[in-house]
Amino acid sequence: MSVLIVGSTALDSIKTPHAENPRLLGGSASHAAVAASFFAPVKLVGIVGDDFPKKYVTLYKRHRIDLAGLQIQDGKTFHWAGEYEVNMNNRRTLLTELGVFEKFTPHLPAAYKQSPFVLLANIAPALQHHVLDQMARPKFVVADTMDLWLNIALADLLRLLRRLDGFVLNDSEAHQLTQEDNVFAAMKKLHRLGPKYVIIKKGSHGSILSSPKGCFICPAYPLPRVLDPTGAGDSFVGGLMGYLSTARGSIDANIRRAMIYGSVVASFCCEGFGLNRTTRVKRGDIDKRVAELELLTRF
C-alpha cells in the first residue's frame, strides 16, 4: 500500500565543525519520503519555489516518489540554515526564509485521498488538520511535530492528537507537553490525549514505543561518527511508515520491526550531509543493518 506524506520541502544550509554544505535538499517531507520509498510507493504533498533545483526533482523521481501533490509556485523555496556544535547534539538556527512555504495550503490530488497510510511529517498542526480533512478514512495516521508548534500552536496540536493513531515526538518535546521528566510517565499522559501509539525519540539512545500491546525499546544503530543528524527523526518515521504500509498483518504485529527499519534508515541519514548518504543506500544495505541490530540486542 502507498504512504501519503505531507510536510516541509526545503533547502537546508548546514554547518558543522567539519564542513559547510549549502542548499541541500531538506525538509521533513523530503527526508521522510526518501526513507519511506525504500519500502513502499510514496505520494508527496509539499511546496517549493521556482528556484527549486531540477536535480532535486530528479532525486525524488529516482525514488519513484509521486509528485502530483508537490506545488511549484512563483517565489523562493523554504530555506533553513543551521549550525551544529562539536557534539552534534546542539544546533542553532542561523536563518529561516519561509518563502513560498509561508502561504502553503496542502491540496490533495484526487488519487491521494484514498491513501491508507498517512504521515503528517513536521509542519504546522493546522496544515496537518487540513490534510486529514481531505482524506477518506485512512487506515493509519501518524504525526510528527516539533517544539515550535508546542510554543505557538498548542491548541491546534492538542486537537490534532485526537485524530491520530500514532504520535511521534522527541523526549524534550514529550517533557514540554506533559511536564513529565520520566518518558514512561510522559507516554501515559500522551495516550490520554488521543493516540493509541506513542513513540518517543531519544536520538542516539534510540526510541520507545508505547502501544496497546505494551512497550518496545528500540535501539539506535551504533554509529562511531555522525556527520549530520538533520532529518534523522524524519527518516525514522518515514522508514517506519513505509515498512508498516507494506507489511502483512496487523499494526501491532509489525510496528516494532517498522521502528527498527526506521532506526536503520535514520542511521544512514546521519552518515552524510542532508540526503547525500540516504540516497545512495540500497534495500540490501538496510536489511543488513537490521540483521546486525538483531545481533546487537540479543541476550
Next chain:
Amino acid sequence: MSVLIVGSTALDSIKTPHAENPRLLGGSASHAAVAASFFAPVKLVGIVGDDFPKKYVTLYKRHRIDLAGLQIQDGKTFHWAGEYEVNMNNRRTLLTELGVFEKFTPHLPAAYKQSPFVLLANIAPALQHHVLDQMARPKFVVADTMDLWLNIALADLLRLLRRLDGFVLNDSEAHQLTQEDNVFAAMKKLHRLGPKYVIIKKGSHGSILSSPKGCFICPAYPLPRVLDPTGAGDSFVGGLMGYLSTARGSIDANIRRAMIYGSVVASFCCEGFGLNRTTRVKRGDIDKRVAELELLTRF
C-alpha cells in the same frame, strides 16, 4: 563461584524533592554486594566506624555476605549527604565526612585471595591496585570508577586499566577520559587503554558493551517513577558480576545476560531509598523482570 567486592561502605543521607532519608546503608560496595548476593556468595572488603548501625551488619548477613574483610575501626563511618533535583538526573553533594574511610587500606583475609571474580567497585584507584596486589590470579577482574578519580588520580587509574578484564564507567566519565562525545568512538579508545570488556552506563538509557565478540545494546528496565537512583550503577555492576560468577560457560557466552540481570537489579534499586527496595527483592522478582525485558526488546 564467589565474588570478591571491594569499595566504599557508607551511610548516605539522601534528599529528593519528595523525601529526606538520613543515614541509609550506602556506598559502592554495599550496593554491589547486595546486588551480587542474589546470584552468588559474596566476600566484602570495606571499612566502617564503631558508629555503624548493627542493623546494617544484620542486613549484610541476611544476604549471606561474608564480612571477614569488613574492618570495624574506632571512629566514624564514611557519611555522604546529597540532594537530587526534580528530574533525578542532577545531584549535588551536601556533605562528605570521610571518617575511618580516610585511612582505609583494604586487607584481604587469606580465604579471599583465591576469589575467581573480583569487582573493584568505585573507590580510589590506588586501593583498587592494592587489592589486586594481594590476589592470586583471579579469573575475571572488573573495575568501576567515578569522575573524582579522573580528576585527582588519573595516573593511578590509567595504570589500573592495564590490569583489568572489564571496565565500567558512565557516559560522561567516558567522554572526560577519552575526549570523545560518541560512545562507540570512546569505547574504541578505552580498549586501547587495556580492558577487553568496556561497558558504558547511560542511566535510564541503558548501557552498552564493547567486547571481543562485538557490541551489545543493553536496555534499562522501564520505570515510570524513580525514587532514588543512588547506587544504581553499583547495583548494575554488582548484579552483573554476581550472575557472571555462577553462569556456566565462557564470559563471552554470558556477559550480555549478566548485564541484563545487573540492569534489573539496578531498576529495583531506583524504586526505593538506599537499599530499601533492593533488600526486599526475591530472585523470582528479578527473573520476572528479565523475562519482561526479553519481550520489551524483541522484534
